[in-house]
Amino acid sequence: MDTANVIPINVGHIQDVQELNKTKPTTIPERFVRDVTERPSTLDTTTTTDDIPIIDLSKLMNGNDPDDFHTEILNLTTACQEWGFFQVVNHGIDLSLLKSIEKVVKDFFMLPIEEKQKYPMKPGVVQGYGQAFVFSEDQKLDWCNMFALGVEPHFIRNPKLWPSKPADFNETLESYSREVRKLCQNLLKYIAVSVGLKGDVFEEMFGVAVQAVRMNYYPPCSRPDLVMGLSPHSDGSAITVLQQDKGSPVGLQIFKDNTWVPVQPITNALVLTNGRYRSVEHRAVVHRESDRLSIVTFYAPSYDIELEPIHDLVDENNPPKFRKYNNGEYSINYLSNKLQGKKNLDFARI
Template identity: 70%
Template sequence: MAPVPVFPIKVGHIDDVQELRKGKPTTIPERFVRDMAERPSLSPALSSSTTDIPIVDFSKLVKGSKDEVLQLANACEKWGFFQVINHEIEPSLLESIEKVSKEFFMLPVEEKQKYPMAPGTVQGYGQAFVFSEDQKLDWCNMFALGLEPDFIRNPKLWPTNPAKFSETVDVYSREVRKVCKNLLKYIAMSLGLREEIFEEMFGVAVQAIRMNYYPPCSRPDLVLGLSPHSDGSALTVLQQGKDSSVGLQILKNNSWVPVQPIPTALVINIGDTIEVLTNGKYKSVEHRAVTHKEKDRLSIVTFYAPSYEIEVGPMAELVDENNPCKYRRYNHGDYSKHYVTNKLQGKKTLDFAKIQA
């Protein structure tokens, strides 16, 4: 992840939500209280509603099902989000990554402080995308690591406690990388393109992992677990903790729709990079996280994107007189720097790439 100037959060002090929660405050610190227009609606109807977010059966894609490729195309075009079942990652590995992630967050704050999200990075423990003293904070603690290529790894940030943390993250990340590579093949097929086109284009793909821990919040109606945003990646893979509260919401037809966890499924979303490459046919979608009054929530997120060196722009096959070029060509590393040097504000970051009318 590219070094960039960021505002450091004083982890372990007033802005660490787990430490705040321990004090059982009767009021929410002003730093976390959202303006009225940003506050989540937590009506029972919204929180308990079932959704039509598509489900894609990976095993059917592998067997060459044309119907499942059409289902994938529909998911990418109409939703930008879908849940993948039968993805070939062992349930025991999903349990292991959840276990070591939760164990890390349950460590004393002094132990977690050994891996701070230092100024100029988006790796380590703390909060990312914070740039000013008066910026509202998310009700969330994060721990993020660069995985591939090797040069983005920072060995000093890889914990020795829990004992199996690093080993588990590496094994899990290799499996998720396979899922990403394969899904991009099927996404290419759904667009009528050669199935290897993305892998050939991406070079050595950049991969990072971020664990998000959302403690319960006494006033979930006043805070956000994670601010609304789209992802700068090509694909994002989200694992929702099996015992966690429902927290992920996506913006669909101007309404926030909750994503109900399916046991062992992975939630996949299209990132800004695929939106640009497909010239807007498949769009990244704004999403956020909300909190719960009594339950905590853990999520494990993998970001998969092209090499920083490659140039990104709409693919010629997806540009014609009916769908003229909507985005300029740019260096992906430049976009990554732009993304992590701006606070999360819906899809505003993508203005970087848009051709202005």
């Protein structure tokens, strides 16, 4: 480890990166400094790749042109099979609502620390304000503040964590979450069609789907080459929808062909169907001068559901790669381990 840019701190003392950033530190606290092998590369994160798939949802939903529908289904198949990630355009969510949710979330993060700490993310829990997936005193911390809330079904909510400020936060989040839920349902319908299944197969399989939102704020960092905005991982949900402040620097990177590819996404889809459609490993990096905001919605099957590879997608030539398991047990396993690449898939792997 490069100790020249490290200062020792008391464990658990300086963990709020916004407050830390206000001090204009010239050195980075040790608990945030990654080992050389874990640091982001010097890749120019202002560039993106034109190869990242873009799906026009209107061509799937309107159904007016069979050729357009077929072409877009093929695009979706390629996106899920080769990338595990895609951007969605013409998704149907009102742009004014997207701006509104960005504003109230940014306003929340700009509140005094004393106000945000009224909604603490307690150890081992992923709702509230703080840092998630931290399980040991020597674990490295991400250069990120998080605010996470359970949305649906209502029993997963903790009403004490829904903030009173900004005044329109809760109403805006409710409206936004309803629209994103519709988007997830539509995406799953066409993902099912893309693998030759009936469009309603996932809706029936999922039961009352679980939906949660995590808001991430990445302050500037004087040494972005030493820290990680969000550790590499793949999500535990069926679909993850990512929105970020359009004025933000590119921070999201996905791992493809042994390379970290920088992207500026609208949404991304992460679906597991016996390894045919793979969840993408991704991470976030930070910027020296600019902050970044992202709003992430996770959409997953009911905790009561037993999951296994879909029977229509396995045969003697393509045997199951994952065992049958309870999604609630998987969720507990996922949430009780630190973010670590795709390691959490080992829970269900045969």
